[in-house]
Amino acid sequence: MLLSLGVERRNSVLKIVVALGGNALGNTPQEQLELVRQTAKPIVDLVAAGHQVVLAHGNGPQVGMINLAMQYAAEAGANTPEMPFPECGAMSQGYIGYHLQNALREELVRRGLRKPVAAISTQVIVSEEDQAFQTPTKPIGSFYSEDRAKRLELDKGWSMVEDAGRGWRRVVPSPKPLDIVEKESIMKLVEANHLVIAVGGGGIPVVKDGEKLLGVAAVIDKDFASAKLAELIDADYLIILTAVDKVAINFGKSDEKWLDELDLNMTHQYICEGHFAPGSMLPKIQAAIQFASSKPGRKTLITSLERAIDGIEGRTGTLIKA
Numbered sequence: 001m002l003l004s005l006g007v008e009r010r011n012s013v014l015k016i017v018v019a020l021g022g023n024a025l026g027n028t029p030q031e032q033l034e035l036v037r038q039t040a041k042p043i044v045d046l047v048a049a050g051h052q053v054v055l056a057h058g059n060g061p062q063v064g065m066i067n068l069a070m071q072y073a074a075e076a077g078a079n080t081p082e083m084p085f086p087e088c089g090a091m092s093q094g095y096i097g098y099h100l101q102n103a104l105r106e107e108l109v110r111r112g113l114r115k116p117v118a119a120i121s122t123q124v125i126v127s128e129e130d131q132a133f134q135t136p137t138k139p140i141g142s143f144y145s146e147d148r149a150k151r152l153e154l155d156k157g158w159s160m161v162e163d164a165g166r167g168w169r170r171v172v173p174s175p176k177p178l179d180i181v182e183k184e185s186i187m188k189l190v191e192a193n194h195l196v197i198a199v200g201g202g203g204i205p206v207v208k209d210g211e212k213l214l215g216v217a218a219v220i221d222k223d224f225a226s227a228k229l230a231e232l233i234d235a236d237y238l239i240i241l242t243a244v245d246k247v248a249i250n251f252g253k254s255d256e257k258w259l260d261e262l263d264l265n266m267t268h269q270y271i272c273e274g275h276f277a278p279g280s281m282l283p284k285i286q287a288a289i290q291f292a293s294s295k296p297g298r299k300t301l302i303t304s305l306e307r308a309i310d311g312i313e314g315r316t317g318t319l320i321k322a
């Protein structure tokens, strides 16, 4: 199957980072195991077409579930230690990675394709100086009463905020990814024709402390981490698979307009005009620009998981290029 992604490179092998959104994984282990079987198909289509694929994914509901369960058990005195947040992120990478490995292997075998699949537990370096550490924004874990929240602030040094009238919650920072610790291993596996899963949930955030890397309670946006991964492994394409076929301006309004292409000037203008929602489409657009402007020829496609193949073949999706 020929891909129209960059017609100028037809017949050549492309290195592609595919970022999966929440709709690729679902909310429970049963749902996830079912959904990943569908998710595997467009990924394996890319592999079947001869491309080198690295898969990245989100982990919001999964890390939330693990964090809550560990917290609940520790607070109930169930002989369970308190589990730090970076460790919860690492657990979610393992859990999601296992399901993706399982489903991708099955789909590859079904099509008679021989290709090893490996999920890499990935640490992503962030800076302690990142402004995000001054203003934590990502709510995680349980809801608490105001009294309890104030006590947790004092006892554990957590930042707590009132979350939309539902109670008080811990918030953690969302710093920008600077580097990927396991990038060389990822590159080697890609070169050796493995299908690699990496930077799950945006990666486990670590800060440098001399020779050491220390895990920090933070959440790196998976779209930014995917763009950083694509940049570092010198990918040709970043494909962000989400819940919409295309990016729109005036999204959800009567004059909504779906976009086939975006260049950097248009993108900057639309960002300034507030067309992309913070926390959902805005980080994808920012990640897209970051990657597309990092080297000539690099492009980002944003499309839906359901229509991934149509998007990759140029029949839908929004292509962002410099």
Ligand code: ADP
Pocket: 020, 021, 022, 023, 058, 241, 242, 243, 244, 246, 247, 248, 249, 250, 251, 275, 276, 277, 279, 280, 281, 282
């Ligand atoms: P993911 O889990 O894939 O990261 P998100 O929910 O974070 O998904 O982001 C995708 C969502 O962004 C879409 O489903 C859509 O509802 C929303 N969205 C916000 N602004 C726009 C826009 N301008 N164009 C298209 N979708 C938008």
Ligand code: MG
Pocket: 021, 279, 280
């Ligand atoms: Mg998102």
